[in-house]
Amino acid sequence: MNLLWLAAVPHPLKSGGGHPVPWVTSLAHKLVEKGDANITILSYNPYVAQDEEVVHKGIKYVFIKVPEDKRDVLRAFSGRIKRVQNYLKDVGNEYDLMHIHGAEQQYHVIGANVKIPKVLSAQGFTREYYKHLPKRPEYRHLAWLVAGYYEKRFMPTVKHFICRTHWDKSVVRTMQPKAVIHHNWELLRPEFYTAIQPATDREPNAVLFVGGDNYIKGISEALQTVDMLRKKIPIRLIVTGSGSKQSLLKLVDKLSLHNIKPDDIEHRGMLSAAQLWDTYHEAFCLLHPSYIDNSPNSVCEAQLAGLPVVASDVGGVSSLVKSYETGLLTSLNVADIAEAVEQLWQNTSLRNTLARQAREISLERFDQQQIVDITESIYQEVLANP
Template identity: 45%
Template structure:
């Protein structure tokens, strides 16, 4: 601040006594945020890595002046009721819950009660509570909390009560997802803030919780896919080695049957065409679906099952194939589609759920019905039209990079926490 030389100022009458200046304001403390999230337990290496959750947590940990993050999850192998540890700037609390069998036999009530009891003892220490997904009964855990004291926001993942409609009948999955769907319908109406990504999840949250506030943000992807955007666009050898990628194992809901049926229609007209299947594929399911599709003479030169892939391995396959085939029955914002767009792989996807929020037909990919004839027609266009493939991949990669830019996602998250903590959400 500029201060003039007092020797040059004219004399003035003395002023009345003034109130001393207020001391400078102390810097604002970071927001104390509590996550209930399926974050991997450090000592269970087989736990699902949930990369979209882990990546966001790591980015928030790098901003300690703004966010102080505690993550709560449960683990059935603990020897004590609670385990606390710190790692990479994050605070972790793991709670001992019943084994999976007992969890199911109690209809999840035991586990819900364990986490809810902990939360009621500690929620006042936090400015915001963030639930990651509704699949694991998290809305039931926070039921009854005074949200005027601590706001609660839920990031939508899948919507179990919708997805269960497409799970094969007479299966354990059907029973378990039906139970999870009951919890979802029963407790989601108590949530007043949702983080959504697509038109589809936004509409369903407004239906399930009328009057709730919908906020928008995308999810982060694995680092390997951001690195892929810095490479030249892939140039698959379609003439000599045409390959289609399907990422879904033998999951019926992900379109395993439709992928095989589509391949059966294309194989006679595309010499050397290979279907690359990523994910788990059981021998029995493979035999059944091959018979169903009329593909009784398949060999490793026709369909290659590559199993569960690391991010780097998946990027490699995406750069070798000319098309991602995603004939899913239901999806919100499938990571495989987002990752393919980042890696520069053209996408043919079924127009279901929130997929059209990711893929604009004939601009950033090709949309289709679930009919194998129509799926095959879309793949055929990509096979024969290299300029189309290039146009779609350039546009899709640029849009995906903007959509999933880490800095944007983290800033929107911090801004939302600040908004909610001020009671302005």
């Protein structure tokens, strides 16, 4: 099968350049390894010097040079859309099927005029995320407003969708009532299929937050939770991702937090999968108090590796976490979050039970061969009913 994937992927031979999207590239490699598919991944990129094609590990990558986001947003991203559409005019019909990874970055708009069978993997939805932006205007307000328009306007041009949670299925049906919805999970990074080993010489005392200084991921709630709990238990906060310790301490001052001291916070920056897996051993829980999420990989990876999760009950998170079975769900009220975190701190038996049960379910949910097989089955269904 000759497959064309439209996805925001980084250059495989250059460092930097965006999110590594391991769920996309891992699946591509697994499909190509089976020998039943040829895959071309088409991606726009403002940072390449010119249009570029490269073959890496059996996958062909095509990067189309487009204007920078902050310039192109003033033209409603028409520059990027037209540049990639012009490329597809000549080659789009050479493929058997188009797999669009996400609607946030207009790839479903770009592929709309190519008359081959299509399927779109739902990721996040900008229209929904826009509602949770900080009130202070910034670039994202304009960019996400434009992206949200394209989501709604062009979603009906796609018939088949791959979804993971009750929430993404509901959002898709709202924008495309005639959608044919298929269920499949995404591949996770291989490091997290190995269970973490509880320390025998010390009790883990850290709350782990992997959302950096991202407001929507709940950094304010994470800091307030640890501040509240520091009144009575000796916990600390490890933050990974964007930002810096300085930015966290500024937020501590802004929130007027007095119990959490500089030595109680670590900011470790962007970690590799192996580094994050190692960090799990220092924590007694992953805290994910996000304002909105579909199927956050941070939660999935922690469950798979056996780190207990406390997460806000928003978006599709309850499709991953069943409270008191595979984690603890809370509201975004800091007192509720703190109560759940304290429960895990005080109750080692509960911690171990949640970790074990979440890992058992996750090993089935994220079984690599099963995900590959279901993907191939979905492709056949799309071809049979385009």
